[in-house]
Amino acid sequence: MSRGRGSGPSLVGASGRSYFFPDIRLADVGRQSPRRHVLPEPIMRLATIAALALFAPSLAHAQEEPAGLPEGGIPVESQLVRERCAGCHLTDGTGRMSRISYMRKTPEGWQTTIRRMVMLNGVELEPATARDMVRYLSNNHGIAPEEVRPGLFEVERRLIDYDYTADDDTEATCIACHSMGRVITQRRTGEEWELLMATHRGLYPLSDFQALTRGGRSEDGYAMDRAVDHLSEVFPLETPEWSAWSATMRTPRLSGRWALAGHLPGEGPIYGRVDIAPGAGPDGVETRTTYTVARSGREVTRTGSAIIYTGFQWRGRSFEGPGEEGELREVMLIERDWQEMSGRWFTGAYDEFGPDVALSRVTGGPLVSGIHPKAVKAGESTVVTLYGAALPDGLSAADLDFGPGVAVSAITSSSGERATLRLDVAAGAPEGSRDLFLAGLSLRGALTVFDEVDRIEVTPQAGMARIGGAAFPKGYQQFEATAYSDGPDGEANTADDLGLGVVAAEWSTEEYAATLDDSDISFVGTLDQNGRFTPALDGPNPERVGSRNNVGDVWVVARYTPPGSTESLQARAHLVVTVPLYLRWEPWRVTGG
Amino acid sequence: MKHLEPINRKAGRIEAHTEGGGHRAGGYGEADATVGVPTDPEGEHDVVALQSGEAGAHIPLGCSLVFFPGWEVDSTGGTAGLCQPVERDLFDCHLACFWPAHVPDQLNYSPDWTAKCAAAQNDWRNIDLIFP
Known part of the structure; x- marks a missing residue:
């Protein structure tokens, strides 16, 4: 029975950029091993x-x-x-x-x-x-x-x-x-x-x-x-x-402009827009997406297409540039009012990369998507960027109401999609989130006023990576450190705690001693200073006892020193680095042949 | 255990290991509680003897613990109890159709998965990744 390139199942033909049943061909998505992704032949085994x-x-x-x-x-x-x-x-x-x-x-x-x-x-x-x-x-x-x-x-x-x-x-x-x-x-x-x-x-x-x-x-x-x-x-x-649902189901009319707000693990909040136009077929759409990574200022432009299934299930693929670079698969749920949709765009051998996204229809009036940085310290002046759509021309400080203790002292730039503001937060301003009111609209919890960073947390608390890179693709794991204030009661893990957003931490790994002296930390892989863990190679490792694979358990440790503080805060999460999957049931995957 | 003195070298190494803090990230104090890691200031429960210790905190999505050992993690949520290296009995998993969501099964989808690889521990680079 032949396998691999040139042979394959009866499911053949060109498919373009469709989400389901893409071409049966070799498609290296960057981190995957560029060979031997094999689709079995159809097998007539009714006699079994x-x-x-x-x-x-x-x-x-x-x-x-x-x-x-x-x-x-x-x-x-x-x-x-x-x-x-x-x-x-x-x-x-x-x-x-x-x-x-x-x-x-x-x-x-x-x-x-x-x-x-x-x-x-x-x-x-x-x-x-x-x-x-x-x-x-x-x-x-x-x-x-x-x-x-x-x-x-x-x-x-x-x-x-x-x-x-x-x-x-x-x-x-x-x-x-x-x-x-x-x-x-x-x-x-x-x-x-x-x-x-x-x-x-x-x-x-x-x-x-x-x-x-x-x-x-x-x-x-x-x-x-x-x-x-x-x-x-x-x-x-x-x-x-x-x-x-089946009584009222129809193809949603999504054409137009949508505001995008999301979170890209490892890079932080993203804000931008998605322009949707009619696409192929009655339920197809074409998209052009632009967004800014708020922390770094990185600008991203993507084009793609999607099909809406069952009147609400968005399944799309989008790319950076004219080729198939930077592919993301898009899965979103469209709300019944056709005003909101949300989901996840992802890539990677184990779908481990990609942003969580939420889209809001821009109907003509102003819309505020978010503010970065979201947390401002009491007694300090902080420059923040407000992201949105159709923001009023000639935005003035008087148009913006952030509530008690927060004053807009300057608007240094303003366009229809973003404005740069200087916020002066009074010393002693009460800790807590602030709703923003702007030109007749509001954004609940747009800003958070805090006294100090009391602790950090690492997410996910339990991560999993898979060895790869030699014969099978690597499975990566991205960690993030999020800062918290204990809130007015001064006690951690209570209802009044305030999330202050992702912070840039120093990252390291430490031994998790499940087995004495197994030195997992020396074999399992590396953690970069952006919190991304890259697992080591697959295959038996003759340098380990019993030729173990480069699997193991480690602590992932984040250390963060808040501005103006001399004490560093620490937190950790458990990471399992484990074996590959030799079989992939995700049916949409582009496969070799 | 605090009143016992180690009488052999291995016990001594374990004690030295625990006292030396090699099993702990060190210096966490209250921070441990805030991130959900069990606080254990005296380190009495932090060293787990292979997979026989306390249950782990986390079972990743998609893994299986009904079979022992599990595929991604063992019964403690760690990797110490996994069959290692995985290539050693990979083909047993294939022949017996033991891991239908993790390893190609010989019965239906991949009857000749081992054709290019007589001994997985040696020829593991020739093993195909299967998309049924």
Whole structure:
């Protein structure tokens, strides 16, 4: 069986800059190993036990009850989906198709499904056809905004802690192998949840031992049985949320100007604008984005395109420059009023880089996005920059009201999108956040007045990097140090504490002694003075005991001395540097071939 | 433990290690509490004997602790208890389809994953990254 460049699956063709089903080709995204990102060939293995388990239910239906699909279900009205799926999936007189009509998913979920049909079941599709199918299925067998919101971390590719507290059996069954995010962003009938479990048992026989029947059988069955019962109850196909959303769903009209505010880990706040114009197809848009990194003044211009799925799910790709440099994948949720959208733009071998973003529609009136620096010290004069859109011409100090103890002593520059102000904060001004009022609009918590920096925190508190660079891509970890004031009560970790923003700390690593004298710190990688950890090479290291990989645990330590202070503040976080992933389930990834 | 004297060299090294502060970032005082790191001024609980110590603070997203050891971290949230080097039994994970979300499975998606690499510990550079 051949592999690699020149050979590949039946999913071939040009795709341009689309989010889903991009070209099947080698695409080094900068930090990835530029070789051997391999997509397996489609494998016809229906004769295997696994595939029989996967398809036996629907085939059995086809043989026993030719027109007897279960009640309910969503009719498939797309001729394309009907034609391309009918080879295996049964269609009844109402347009319902076996399996397909009884589940709803995110665009990512549908892409995973279609890829599996290509990889394991010999389906042949052009990428453009596959994208059309994802679009139809996401719009008609999709998921409502309220349903996807708890699982946004999955599609936004956030490395977070997530506890599924509704049912321990379900959580234990699913997270044995993957994130709960995959589960909670789907809706299925009870029978479909059962078939999903059967699929897992068929494809991965050991999963019975590992999770599905772990703990043995009790009166109400195995853990997997209880999980199916739970999932059928809380994530059913038919929900009021989907009924309401699908009734009002339409392609949002997003063209126009939007103000961008965001946070780029490692660089700090970003402010700018996004101009949206109609793009290819009825739900496509083109974008031009410009933003400023507030701390450094770095200016960034990006162009891109996106498709809006299910009336609210933005999936785009954007680039710096005319080529494909600086690619970011864009995932945003558009609010129902079409006035706000937010999400994450990301890149990296493990999606570890990129900003959190929030866009606000600029409707003609002034709009304030934020102020940098956001924290000003009592008794001092501080120059800050106010970012926004359509700010009034001839902005004067009298137009700006920052509340008690804060006076605008000068406006040194002003344009429609930003103004530079000098703020005089009275000694003894009460600590706390200040709302800004400007020309009839307000920005809650625009500014924070503080007495002194009492402590810093490192985020994330627990980070994870993956060794790489020799055969597999590195997984990086960015840390940040955020300053805090203990607030008026002078006690740390109380409700009145004030966040003062990210500060420039000195960074170092220290040994975390899980194993005596293993000297992880000497092997795992390096931490730069911007808080970015770069892991060491993958592969066995003959210089370590037992030829261990360059994995390990270290403390990441930040030290910061506030201006005017002689005492440095310190904080630390735990970093795990661990092994690569040899398999990547993220279905949108551009792959080699 | 404070009343015991080490009688062999290893115990002596452990005591010297803990007293020397090699396991602590040092000088944190109250700052430890503020950043969520367990405050342990006397260092009594900070040295963890392999994976048998107190439960770790964090299990990263996507990892698994149902199998032992886990893929990214062990049961303490660290790496001390992982199978190492990972290449040593990587193909066992593949053949047994033991890590379906981490390692290509031999049963369905990647039946010939080992074709270019007879012994992962030696030929690990020839292993393909698989996108099912």
